[in-house]
Amino acid sequence: MSPxxxxxxxxxxxxxxxxxxxxxxxxSFTVEPGQALAIVGESGSGKSVAMRSVMRLLPKTxxxxxxxxxxxxxxxxxxxxxxxxxxxxxxxxxxxxxAMEALNPTLTLExxxxxxxxxxxxxxxxxxxxxxxxxxxxxxxPEPEKRIRTYPFQLSGGMRQRAMIAxxxxxxxxxxxxxxxxxxxxxxxxxxxxxLLAELKARGTGIIMITHDLGVxxxxxxxxxxxxxxRVVEHGPIRRLLSRPAHPYTTGLFESTLEVxxxxxxxxxxxxxxxxxxxxxTGCAFHPRCGRAEERCGREEQPLLPWPxxxxxxxxxxxxxxxxxAERREVACWKAVEHG
Amino acid sequence: MAxxxxxxxxxxxxxxxxxxxxxxxxxxxxxxxxxxxxxxxxCGLLIVTALAAPWIAPYHFSETDPDARLAPLGTEGHLLxxxxxxxxxxxxLIYGLRTALFVAFGAELASLVVAxxxxxxxxxxxxxxxxxxxxxxxxxxxxxxxxxxIVLVTVMGRSLWxxxxxxxxxxxVTQARLVRAQVLTVKEREYVEAARSMxxxxxxxxxxxxxxxxIGPLLVTTSFAIPxxxxxxxxxxxLGLGVQPPTPSWGSMISExxxxxxxxxxxxxxxxxxxxxxxxxxxxxxxxxxxxFDTSGEDR
Amino acid sequence: xxxxxxxxxxxxxxxxxxTAVSMITFTLLQLAPGNFADIQRxxxxxxxxxxxxxxxxxxxxxxxYGDDIPAWRQYLIFMKGAVTWDFGPSYKYPTQDxxxxxxxxxxISATIALIAVALSLLxxxxxxxxxxxRQNSPADHxxxxxxxxxxxxxxxxTGVILVLFFTLTLGVLPSSGWAGPHYMIxxxxxxxxxxxxVLARYVRSSMxxxxxxxxxxxxxxxxxxxxxxxxxxxxRNSLIPIVTVLxxxxxxxxxxxxxVEALFRIPGLGLYFAQAAASRDMPLLMxxxxxxxxxxxxxxxxxxxxxxYLDPRIxxxxxxxxxxxxxxxxxxxxx
Numbered sequence: 001m002s003p004x005x006x007x008x009x010x011x012x013x014x015x016x017x018x019x020x021x022x023x024x025x026x027x028s029f030t031v032e033p034g035q036a037l038a039i040v041g042e043s044g045s046g047k048s049v050a051m052r053s054v055m056r057l058l059p060k061t062x063x064x065x066x067x068x069x070x071x072x073x074x075x076x077x078x079x080x081x082x083x084x085x086x087x088x089x090x091x092x093x094x095x096x097x098x099a100m101e102a103l104n105p106t107l108t109l110e111x112x113x114x115x116x117x118x119x120x121x122x123x124x125x126x127x128x129x130x131x132x133x134x135x136x137x138x139x140x141x142p143e144p145e146k147r148i149r150t151y152p153f154q155l156s157g158g159m160r161q162r163a164m165i166a167x168x169x170x171x172x173x174x175x176x177x178x179x180x181x182x183x184x185x186x187x188x189x190x191x192x193x194x195x196l197l198a199e200l201k202a203r204g205t206g207i208i209m210i211t212h213d214l215g216v217x218x219x220x221x222x223x224x225x226x227x228x229x230x231r232v233v234e235h236g237p238i239r240r241l242l243s244r245p246a247h248p249y250t251t252g253l254f255e256s257t258l259e260v261x262x263x264x265x266x267x268x269x270x271x272x273x274x275x276x277x278x279x280x281x282t283g284c285a286f287h288p289r290c291g292r293a294e295e296r297c298g299r300e301e302q303p304l305l306p307w308p309x310x311x312x313x314x315x316x317x318x319x320x321x322x323x324x325x326a327e328r329r330e331v332a333c334w335k336a337v338e339h340g
Numbered sequence: 341m342a343x344x345x346x347x348x349x350x351x352x353x354x355x356x357x358x359x360x361x362x363x364x365x366x367x368x369x370x371x372x373x374x375x376x377x378x379x380x381x382x383c384g385l386l387i388v389t390a391l392a393a394p395w396i397a398p399y400h401f402s403e404t405d406p407d408a409r410l411a412p413l414g415t416e417g418h419l420l421x422x423x424x425x426x427x428x429x430x431x432x433l434i435y436g437l438r439t440a441l442f443v444a445f446g447a448e449l450a451s452l453v454v455a456x457x458x459x460x461x462x463x464x465x466x467x468x469x470x471x472x473x474x475x476x477x478x479x480x481x482x483x484x485x486x487x488x489x490i491v492l493v494t495v496m497g498r499s500l501w502x503x504x505x506x507x508x509x510x511x512x513v514t515q516a517r518l519v520r521a522q523v524l525t526v527k528e529r530e531y532v533e534a535a536r537s538m539x540x541x542x543x544x545x546x547x548x549x550x551x552x553x554x555i556g557p558l559l560v561t562t563s564f565a566i567p568x569x570x571x572x573x574x575x576x577x578x579l580g581l582g583v584q585p586p587t588p589s590w591g592s593m594i595s596e597x598x599x600x601x602x603x604x605x606x607x608x609x610x611x612x613x614x615x616x617x618x619x620x621x622x623x624x625x626x627x628x629x630x631x632x633f634d635t636s637g638e639d640r
Numbered sequence: 641x642x643x644x645x646x647x648x649x650x651x652x653x654x655x656x657x658x659t660a661v662s663m664i665t666f667t668l669l670q671l672a673p674g675n676f677a678d679i680q681r682x683x684x685x686x687x688x689x690x691x692x693x694x695x696x697x698x699x700x701x702x703x704x705y706g707d708d709i710p711a712w713r714q715y716l717i718f719m720k721g722a723v724t725w726d727f728g729p730s731y732k733y734p735t736q737d738x739x740x741x742x743x744x745x746x747x748i749s750a751t752i753a754l755i756a757v758a759l760s761l762l763x764x765x766x767x768x769x770x771x772x773x774r775q776n777s778p779a780d781h782x783x784x785x786x787x788x789x790x791x792x793x794x795x796x797x798t799g800v801i802l803v804l805f806f807t808l809t810l811g812v813l814p815s816s817g818w819a820g821p822h823y824m825i826x827x828x829x830x831x832x833x834x835x836x837x838v839l840a841r842y843v844r845s846s847m848x849x850x851x852x853x854x855x856x857x858x859x860x861x862x863x864x865x866x867x868x869x870x871x872x873x874x875x876r877n878s879l880i881p882i883v884t885v886l887x888x889x890x891x892x893x894x895x896x897x898x899x900v901e902a903l904f905r906i907p908g909l910g911l912y913f914a915q916a917a918a919s920r921d922m923p924l925l926m927x928x929x930x931x932x933x934x935x936x937x938x939x940x941x942x943x944x945x946x947x948x949y950l951d952p953r954i955x956x957x958x959x960x961x962x963x964x965x966x967x968x969x970x971x972x973x974x975x
Contacts, residue, residue, distance in 0.1 A: 057860055060775075089863030101854040104873050105953055106880070115872075116862035151952045167862070479660045483933055484891050486898065487913070491665055491929065494917045495672040571794040578796055579902050579914040594800055598903065601815055605808050612800045616793060623792035 002033040002174035002204055003072025005054070005092075010067035012046075012053045021277045022065070024050045025230045029223075031175060036197075036207040038217030038238060040253060041227035044274045047210045050227070051177050053077075055094060056084050071175070089116045093168035097180040099160035103152035103167070109136070110148045113167050122171060135166040139196055158189035165196060175206045182216055194219045214254055218242055226250050229275055229285035232304055236329030246307050246331040248290045284333065292335060300334065307331040366556075369632040376628020379621040386618060390438040397431035402586040410604045421606050423596065429606070432588040433614055439589050440618070443504045444569035448562055450508030451515060456558075458512070459519025460546050463527065474520070477513055485510040489572060490581055498584040507572045515561055522554035556633045563626035567619045574615060590615045650944070654937045661933045662722070662926070666715050669922055718926060727927035732919050738927035745909035746931070749901065752824065752908065753893040756831035757886075764836045765882075768843025769875060775848060783840060790837020796899040799830035803903075816905040827900045834896065835889050842885050846878035853877070880950050887943040891936045 012024035024046045031037050039047040052058050054069045054076065069076040071091060076084065088094075096102035104112060113132035117123055123131070129148070136144035139162040152160055161181065168176060178197065182190040198220040201207050211217050217224055217238060224238040226249065234247040245251040252270040272289040275281055281288050287297035307329050331337060371377055389396060398417075405411075405426035411418050420429040462473040480488070492506035523546075526532060532549050540548075576582040577591025585592060590611045597608030721728055727738035771783035793801075806813040806826060813826055850856065851874055859869045898910030905911070909928060916924035 055861055057857055085863050085865060087863070088861055094858065094861040096854055096858055098854070102858040104855040104859070104877065106877055106951060107873070115859075116864065119863055119865065119868070153953050164858075167858075171862075479657050479664075483661050483664075484894065484936060486896075487929060487932055490898075490914065490917045491668055491925070494920060494925070495668045567792060571797075575794060575796060575899050578899060580918050581914065594796070595902075598800070598803065598815065601803065601808060605804070608800060609804060612797060612804070616797055616801070619792045619794075619797075620788070623788055627788065 002206065003091075004030060004032040005175045005206060005208075006030045006068075006070045007050075007054060008068045008070075010050060010053055010069065011065040012049055012058065013063050013065045014059075015061050015063065016278075019278065023062075023230050023277060024053060027067070027225075027227070027232055029225050029232075029235065031206040031208055033174065033206050034201060034204045035223070036201050036209060036221040038214075038221035038224040039208060039210045039227060040212060040214060040217055040224055042212055042253075042274050044277075045227040046230040047227050048179055051094075051179060051208065051210060055088060055092060055177070056081075057088075086120065089168075089173070090120045090122070090171050091173055092175045092177060093171065093173035095165050095168045095176060095178040095181045098184040099152065099164040100157075100184075102164055103160065105151065105153055108149055108151055109163055112152075113148065113163075113170055116171060120171065132166070132170055135170045136163065139163070139166045139169070140192065141166070157185055158192070161185050161189065161193055162196070165193070169200065173205070175208065176200060177208045177210070179210045180212070181209070183211075183213075190216070212253075214242065226253065229277060229280060231285065231332065232330075233286065233302075233332045234330065235304065236307075236331075240329060246329070246336040247286075247333045248292050248335075249286045252289075294335075296334065302332040302334060304330045304332045305337045307337055366629075366632040370628050373628045373631060375624050376631075379624035379628070382617075382621045383625055386437060386621070387441060389434060390441045393434045393438045397428075397434045399428040399431040401427065401432050401435040401588045403427065403431075410600065410607075412604070413606050420610055421604070423593075423604075423607055424600065427586075429610060432593060433590075433610060436588040436590045436593060436611065437614070437618070439500065439583055439587060440570045440573055440615075442500065443507060443573040443583070444566050446501075446504040447508035447511065447569045447572075448565050450505060451512035451565070452558070452562060454509065454512040455515035456519055456551070459516040459554075460523060460550065462516070463520040463523025464542060464546055464550065470520075473516075477516055480513045485513070486572070486575070489576065490579070493576060493581045498582065500583055500587065503573060503576060503583050506576075507569050511565060511569065511572075515558065515565070518557055518561060519554050522557060523550050526550050526553045560626070560630045560633055563629045564623070567622040567626065570615075570619060570622065647945075650941055654941065657937060658930065658933055662719060662930055663715070665926060665929050666711075666718070669920075669925065670711050672920065718923075722927075722930060728923050730916075730924040731921040732916065732924065738923050741912055741924060742909060742927060742931050745907060745912045748818070748906060749894065749897045749908035749910055752827050752831060752900070752906070753890070753897055755824070755828050756893055757835060757890060759828065759832050760836040760839055763832070764839030765843055765879070767836075768840040769847055769870070771840070772844045772847035772851060773870060780844075783844065787837040787841050787844075790833045791841070793833065794899065795830045795834055795896050796903045798833050799826060799900055799903045802826045802829055816903075818904075818906045823904075823906070827897075827904050827906060830900050830903075831893060831896055835893060838885065838889060839882065842882050843878065846881050847874060850874045850878040880947065883943055883947045883950060887936075887940040890939045890943075894932060894935060 007030070008028045010024055010027040011022065014021045014023050027046075027050050029037060029039075039050070041047050049058070049062070053062075053064050056064070056076065056079075058064070064077055067077065071087065076087060079087065103109075110129060110132065113135070114125060114128035117128035117131065118125065122128070133144045133148055136148060141147050141159055141162055147155070147159075147163075152163065155163060161184070165181070176197075181197070182193050185193065194216065197207060197209070201220060207221075209217060209221060214224070221238050223236065224234075224241050225232055226234040226241075226247065228249050234241065234245070234250045241250065242254065245254055249270070256269045270289055275285055275288070281298065283296075283298040283300050284290070284293075284302045287293040290297065370380075399405075405418070405422060405428070407426070408415060408418055408422050409426045410424055411422040411426070413419070413421050415421055418428050418430070420433070422428055423432070458473050458477070462470040462477075488510040489506045492509060493503060496502035496506060527550065532545060535545055535549060573582060574589060574591030574594070577589035578595045580592075580595070582589045582591050593611040594608060594615070597604075597611065600607050718727075725739055727742075729735075729737050730741060733741065767783050767786075771780040774780050803815050803826065807815040814823055815826075817823055851870075853874075856869060856874050859873045860866070864873075894910075897908055898914055900906070901908040901911040902914055909931075912924060913928040913932070915921070916928060
């Protein structure tokens, strides 16, 4: 049985020349085997940084300021760099937005799909190559024995993206972090890639998908976590989140996303742009852009509270614990909490 | 991540304001760089000294003192000693500075003019003109600039002006390419299109819209070309192809100095030291200017 | 485009450029006031031949580059010889043909230059990589300072500093001449600093850029040891663009030897070139200029071919220039 990934109170800061920016602030979530979590938000909301924090692959100016990230009981944030290296690529795989950039242009697929099998001492080169060919076949690349000898630029965009997913899959990690894996490809390929990820999930891999597209997230994710300005504003089962978004930002995101095959409806962009973290608005960071904002929103910090309101609190607490509560939902907006 | 909301600059007035703040921001960044700022002051002093050479130097550069040949440092009346002919080293160093700066600034001005003319016309007119001009540029690029300068000096003689022109003509290639590249990027911008639609002529567009955008990068390359030209002047003189004696040049002073290295090492040491300091100061100013304009910051 | 077509095109362009260089040089030299005989008469070199002797000699060459035939025919005669590698006798050294002088002088210049290139590569790559990996550390700042020194100081000035140190202060190395391997030390050291600085700067910035590439992060995310990722994923890719600098670098070295040879009085081709310019030795000047241009263009061609070999994307595109035209900057492809 693969372990689950439990992140708790994650805080990540970036040191600028004269100040410190908190880019990820108190983020908690759990991904169990065979479950998929979507992390949703505009660019700059801290979702990618949160994932790089879990992988401990922050740029030099970044620093994890607090929290835990337990994989099967081990806190990844407390490991030495040497121990952490054994986790990366073996226990947690990573899929990037653009395979053109994430695959090394001057190395063959063979080299790139087999090197980490050897780094982790999983098998020798002959076996690694056999597995790489097999995985390439699994992700739907035709003639994998032939394609494995090519360079990334010799593949089409969709094939490249598959090859990159194969690169992450070849070690059979228990958790896969996918950072906007379908943004850079066109719609037909998007669907195929999502099917591929859904299949992985069905085989017991825990998947975290970073996306700004709720439609894509809905395709196979169980939970969704919405981030804004480094904080979680809403967290819960994705179906319920979509059928009845609680936070105005979630509503905005939902309304600004165009869904393929959805019935015609007006596309409503959220006015303005995400805040500069150096000048974080007081109170709720979203209030300057929120259509429902009141004076209180700019004054009070909004903690993440169970939702819907008081009625369900006891029920939720009863269900809290090691077992995942499928219906648990949280939102950081007093209006939603108080008025339902 | 640090997104600053910016209103699109629509009117010309706003654009001018932005331009001013762009320059003042660059200047602020330059001033913050202590090494560059000190170097700039030093370079300013050098330029003033060169301009005022006749008043600062105690002797004329060709004035000989037959009683004091190869005088050592600290000789009375010749603080920095004299050379083989009894000429005052201090005075010759100052006049050498004058030669170096005159040639370097003149050469850069000449090469800038050539570069801007060729780059602008190649980039703006395009087509055959571009191909032809860039063909010439490619040939020039394949021909090492020092060799070209040497050939030119052979042709034009060794007057101050000839050396200046030789260095200028042999060093415009990089800048011409830069101007052309700038033109090509700016040419398609909307405000240039707009100006054209309102009937602005090619010259107006080139001078008012395209050139100002190229000035930042040009300033950077020019600031590095100045020390290079100073080095070229001295190099030619070292080969015996520089400014005609007795006009002093640090290159010829170094060349003479190597002959008396054991008897009078200061003949070699003094011009070399002043030369090195000058080059470093100008290079640091160049570094400062580049960093001031480079908004991407710390990486190169 | 096949490789042979590409190569053929490049060679054709080289021939055209060489023709242009020869025409420009020839025309310029025709415009030059004063001829060899005048220069010899007024300069101290007159003692070498004696006034009338020089006159005779120039007269003797008239059959080859006569003043009595028009300039364009003189040019054609020169070029006819040049294509068969025969530049005719030098004015200044009338007993020697120009091609023989080249054959004597060039190996000396090339030896110094190549040793200098090899040394600067050996020094610059580790320094540049180290500075990039430890960006903004004291080691990085130290490297940057060295780079400034190297780019600011021309090689002959470095040579002077070396002379002041080794000959004057330590008294260990000869200040000039060419009579054994130890005469090579200071000239080579003088030449090394500049290219080292240029290369180290390129390696550093190229490495910094590559280290930010997503594929480096991806390799680290696969659990690669930092050193392995740097060597296999980053270094290799950041060295490819370095190859393009090697062309201009070799160019600056080849001409750079002119000054170092003059300073240390080494009988290399550069020294001959400078002397030919000073004494207006037309055949020698034309011959050496063409030879330098030929060497440089060949170097650039080789560098481009090597570049194509190193980067599979260029190999596939069928040549550097075609590939480059489709690129904004090397190693970064639009999504």
